[in-house]
Amino acid sequence: MNVLLDNIDLYARGFLGTIELFVVSAIGSLILGALLAAMRVSPVPILRAFGTVYVNILRNTPLTLVIFFFAFAYPRLEIADLSYFTRACIGLILYTAAFVCEVIRSGVNTVPVGQAEASRALGFTFTQTLSQVVLPQAVRNVVPPLANIQIALLKNTTIAAGFSVTEAGGIYQALSERGANVFVGLLWVAVGFLILVVPLTLLQRNLDRRWSTAR
């Protein structure tokens, strides 16, 4: 307990950094992921191909490598001088967007074909079909796994700590500099993540259970 109370400033700063990183990356990945999903279901073959290539490459690259690239290799291109925080956000967004895209796409695909066919037969236009028939049903299939991906993102933010971003995963370094007990200190970091992750997981499961029966 002493380790936590003596270094409460460190923990506060660390977890604030985690939450900041998470919120920015979550919003960014949702936007980019939705855009990619739109590309992957669009009637334009070349856009579909771009989407597929992007998703396949990013899903098969370790996140550590993506952030490694932005931390060490990106400055060599001398495009714009960005802070470590911004670069970590870009890495997390690019990586997570690939997963978001897949979830949205497979969610749209799980709505039975008959639903769209019936609404088309009733004379609904494309926009009406999508907004009034397909998407409301797809949401049920999309939101629970999407919540899962965002939980994973929250845990993934710790990787940014390995690349000198102020973040909960980096607390141990400051602790060992201060000579505190690193083992206990790290256990408190784990507890902090439990406090963040467990309520989200419970919410996600609740949504999943309620909506899976109505499917």
Place this chain on the structure above:
Amino acid sequence: MTAVLYDIPGPRARVRNTLFGVVGTLVVLGILAFVIYRFAVTGQFDPRLWSWITYVNIQYLLLGALGNTLKAFAAAAVLSLLFGAVFAAGRMSDHRWVSRVSATIVEFFRAVPLLVLIFILFFGVSRGLGVNISAYWAVVLGLMLYNGSVLAEVFRAGVRALPRGQSEAAYALGMRKTQVMTNVLLPQALRAMLPTILSQLVVVLKDTALGFIILYQELLYQARFLGSQGQLGAPILQVAMVVAVIYIAMCLILSGLSKLLEKRLRKSPRGGAAAADEAEREEEYAATL
């Protein structure tokens, strides 16, 4: 599905689609061209920066690093399958205390970030308990605890998704609890779960890269090392690209295998559609990190 969202395009729609296609292609090509332009401007195509590839010693260094990555992957994969099997069995146990304890352990390790687990093993345990764990074992054990917990959930979901008639029939034939599990439920569940298990192994392979942060000498570590060598011109960008290609190739092979398996399982009538569906849903849980 996607084909039902829109009609077969008529002449006007075709023109519009082509327009979108052209604009989209231009945007993507523009981004690529900009990156390549920056490469050229900052001299990243300079032959000196790529010459390291031709040095035999460096090739051996990278090969050794690849070996270390694969070594950690193999050990972590086997151990997490074992861990998953044990704790899945534990969670499905009829004894309250066994299932409660297993459930708590599985939930705990799923909720804590993998990197924090690895830090606890590497920095914490040695200083707090006096037991020294090498970087290799910290990576392997961390991967085992995290991915094993995910796999435990996968196994459990696979067994639960089987029709109840299976176990009821087995009990009616006079089988014991263990017999029902090992002879009837597990063979069917594993079949349905195989693609999910494989894609979780892709996650294991990707996460071995975390070893870099605690200085385990795997691919990324050597990439950083080579990238900081002044006499090679500090070619970190080039090394990172080569390492990325290696990682992507390895992961694509593994995920290709899992897709192939999935396709074959879909075709065979015995696959159990319900179990496969459940497997797919569980995959969305599991295969994120």
